Amino acid sequence: MPYSAQFRKKLLSVMEKEKLTLEETAKRFDVGSASISRWKLNPEPTNTRNRPAQKIDMDKLKKDVNWGQSQCQ
Numbered sequence: 421m422p423y424s425a426q427f428r429k430k431l432l433s434v435m436e437k438e439k440l441t442l443e444e445t446a447k448r449f450d451v452g453s454a455s456i457s458r459w460k461l462n463p464e465p466t467n468t469r470n471r472p473a474q475k476i477d478m479d480k481l482k483k484d485v486n487w488g489q490s491q492c493q
Contacts, residue, residue, distance in 0.1 A: 424465070425464050
């Protein structure tokens with residue numbers, strides 16, 4: 421679940437007011453510095469993915485699950 425726009429704007433406001441670095445802000449709010457960099461460009465959450473969804477090959481998945489189960493026994 422993405423962080424709300426309100427949280428992002430608050431974080432950026434505190435960062436600016438207290439003149440915190442990207443790393444200091446990330447540590448203080450326990451978020452990634454890459455996220456903060458993106459929020460500086462656009463604090464509004466988007467409903468899109470960075471890449472398209474991938475279709476899972478169900479036969480390969482079934483084989484992988486069966487193999488993993490056999491390894492745990």
